[in-house]
Amino acid sequence: MSALPRPARTAGRIFAWTVAGLLLLAVVIAVWVGVRGALAYQHLQRIQTGAAQSTAALAADPSSAAPTLARLAADASEAHQLTSDPVWALASHTPWIGPQLAAFGTVAAASDELLRESLLPLATAAQNVSIDGLRPVGGRLDTSVLAGLVTPAQDAATRAADAAVAVQDIDRTPLIGVVGTAVDRADDLFSSVSTAVDTLSRTSRLLPDMLGRNGPRTYLVLVQNNAEWRSLGGIAGAAVVLRADDGRLSLIGALSSGDLPRGFTNPVVALPDEVTKIYDTKPARYFQNLTQIPDFTVDAPIAREMYRLKTGTDVDGVLAIDPVVLSYLLQTTGPVALPSGDALSADNAIPLLLNEVYLRYAKPADQDAFFAGAAGAVFQALADGRGSASGLISALTRAGEEHRLLAWSAHADEQAIIDGTVVAGQLPVTDAHTARFGVFLNDGTGSKMSYYIDPDVSLAWGSCRPGGQSAPRQLTLQLTLTSRAPADAATTLPEYITGGGVYGTAPGAAEVVGNIYLPQGFELVSATATNGAGFAGGVHEGRRVLTFGIDLTPGASTGVTVTVRANTAAGDAQAVVTPTADAARAPVVVATCGAG
Missing domain, CATH: 3.40.630 (Aminopeptidase)
Known part of the structure; x- marks a missing residue:
């Protein structure tokens, strides 16, 4: 017979039943979230596979893109519904697994906004638009084909930008494994699609007037x-x-x-x-x-x-x-x-x-x-x-x-519409997500020797912490300049190419004058050149600028290393580099700190 008094035994049974009920509830929630999460993941996978291709089709042939976008929009709507019920919201506040679910739900909601509220209405509005109508006929380009896209493209651009920002703002710090990778991929996709829709919006507003609709x-x-x-x-x-x-x-x-x-x-x-x-x-x-x-x-x-x-x-x-x-x-x-x-x-x-x-x-x-x-x-x-x-x-x-x-x-x-786009040609801007260098190169030889110079640029974070939260971060830019000029360039290349030594550089050699713009808000840790060259500098529109000069003889290489640091939430980095004659060389170099 129990020695405990009756009230204590009753309280014990209530506690036991409560614990059992909570455990059962946790199991039910886990199963509910797991099943719905798996279904939502399948929908998002289809979106990941088809969204970029459909966006490209929207630019090339709007009528063919609409059916595919409608299917993807249905996937997005289903994924959003599966990850936005009260049970999912409750589980999103639990330790460890909660941030994974919250991030997953944000991607699903953003997918719904991007596809159902941005791309699908735009594709529907563009169904009667023939992009081939923008091809000049008899020397004239009919810009009226864009008239019906101005308003829907602006609305679509706003929605797409909101969706991209929602994904970009997800805190990557607690994310692990497949969730972190999926968020990174979604971020890239949403940014790309948002940029494409924004470009279409700006073009539909700019092109008619710039092509003389209201006067030569x-x-x-x-x-x-x-x-x-x-x-x-x-x-x-x-x-x-x-x-x-x-x-x-x-x-x-x-x-x-x-x-x-x-x-x-x-x-x-x-x-x-x-x-x-x-x-x-x-x-x-x-x-x-x-x-x-x-x-x-x-x-x-x-x-x-x-x-x-x-x-x-x-x-x-x-x-x-x-x-x-x-x-x-x-x-x-x-x-x-x-x-x-x-x-x-x-x-x-x-x-x-x-x-x-x-x-x-x-x-x-x-x-x-x-x-x-x-x-x-x-x-x-x-x-x-x-x-x-x-x-x-x-x-x-x-x-x-x-x-x-x-x-x-x-x-x-x-110009207000052009500003901020890639064709505006403005100085790189560092924001909360991306630190941006500028690597701008100029010929100092007074010749055409830049054709023979390869500028290799790379970026690396000192400690690759996920972006989203401010933390001390160090970033290093490496520039290597290499001359591909033939060994006998001084005698085999015309003087117009070599410069003939007129400006002080020996024929066959090349002088490169570089200006490296540091990311705004970052301080310089160190700057070195393998040939011992020093650095001058200045400030341009709030950016510190490091200036250097390097002479390269045929076959020679010189490296420049610049390290900066800041307390920042940026987890991505870019270097905008002077475009060269090499079409295979990307003028924008990127580095990122992924989740985990």
């Missing part, structure tokens, strides 16, 4: 020469003048650096003291140095003013491309005939325009004429409607992502 427009198109580096690509060796009138495109002029004064005595615009401390006043006095300042919103107005002083004409905007962009466009137009009798193709455009032309023509005027003729021939092929609209969009998208296509408008309302 004139644009100065700079062709940067990557064989002689400047921060944003290369010297402005040639330019063409493009006229747009109610969608009709025509070339109305061409000029080279020789068509402008050798150098303006005084800067054509006033530059801030912090800029002249780093770059002197040359970018505002010499056409060839226009893109030495790594901010196209500064460079383009300088180009516009130089052209006005030369011709008396104010252009409506300034664009910049390079021969690599021309090679991308030639992939869709096919080869074009040049005034010289050459056939310019996607395969030969880069070596022909950036190297072989200097072996063929000794006079700079002949080289510039060849350069301008090539750009004009490609533009004419586009104006004639050669190639598909989807091919043209793909080429221009790639060029923009690689910072090879830059645009600036003299109309403030249009």
